Amino acid sequence: MPRLDSTNMESVVLPGRGGYVFSSVRPDDLGATEYTLATILVDTSSSVQIFEKELLDTLKAAVGACKKSPRAENLLVRLVSFSSDIREIHGFLPLSSIDMNNYSLGVVGGMTKLIDATQTGVEATLTFAKALVDLDFDVNGIVFVITDGQDNSSIYSVGDVRRTIAAAMKNEEMESIRTVLVGVNDVACKDYLEHFKRETGIDQVISVGNVTEGSLAKLARFVSQSISSQSQSLGSGSPSGSGGITF
DSSP: OOOOOGGGEEEEEOSSGGGOEEEEEOGGGOOSSEEEEEEEEEEOSGGGGGGHHHHHHHHHHHHHHHTTSTTGGGEEEEEEEESSSEEEEEEEEEGGGOOGGGOOOOSOOSOOOHHHHHHHHHHHHHHHHHHHHTTTOEEEEEEEEEESSOOOSOSSOHHHHHHHHHHHHHOSSSOOEEEEEEEESOGGGHHHHHHHHHHHTOSEEEEEESOOHHHHHHHHHHHHHHHHHHHHTTTSSSOOOOOSOOO
């Protein structure tokens, strides 16, 4: 498949507040009949500055590992950063079209739109999934939200996220969706993240703990294995398990 650029992409404005937009490969450019939509949302607020490079390397490692998956041709990945704003690093793309050498988290700093990022991340996944299902693709999805702190800047509420995730779980078109909240350098906010999981209906929360080479390597493996596992479950009617890694 040729490398895609902006002329091969479609943009969609999500309904609701904020005018948030996501982009995706044009369905006509897809070569398989089934896809797993993997969305990775990563916190780039001010507190992340001390481990920005390490976090970026983790994302590169996770996506690089996905490229080696037996299901690589059935994966579409979207990468988003969030702080005071939500910025799409790239929309839903086939792995073959992703050049990780060009990965950048952009400007790191600002507040934390954790709720908005989760809300729009799930909603974008659902919206693109429906578009693909309407064209007779089989689709499931997985959403990761990686953060080191609690929300302090969103316009959406926890209730909005809960309703969106509940709708995703009941969606008869998208086969299944799995949501994972990841706490990085999260000693001070572990209780908050557990509460956020319970209140929103997120499937799983994991704590990476202090940022070290080993903990971030484990996170990269967790993300890539979870994406691959979710893709392998496509056709079963249920979301995958945890990917086999515990923290």
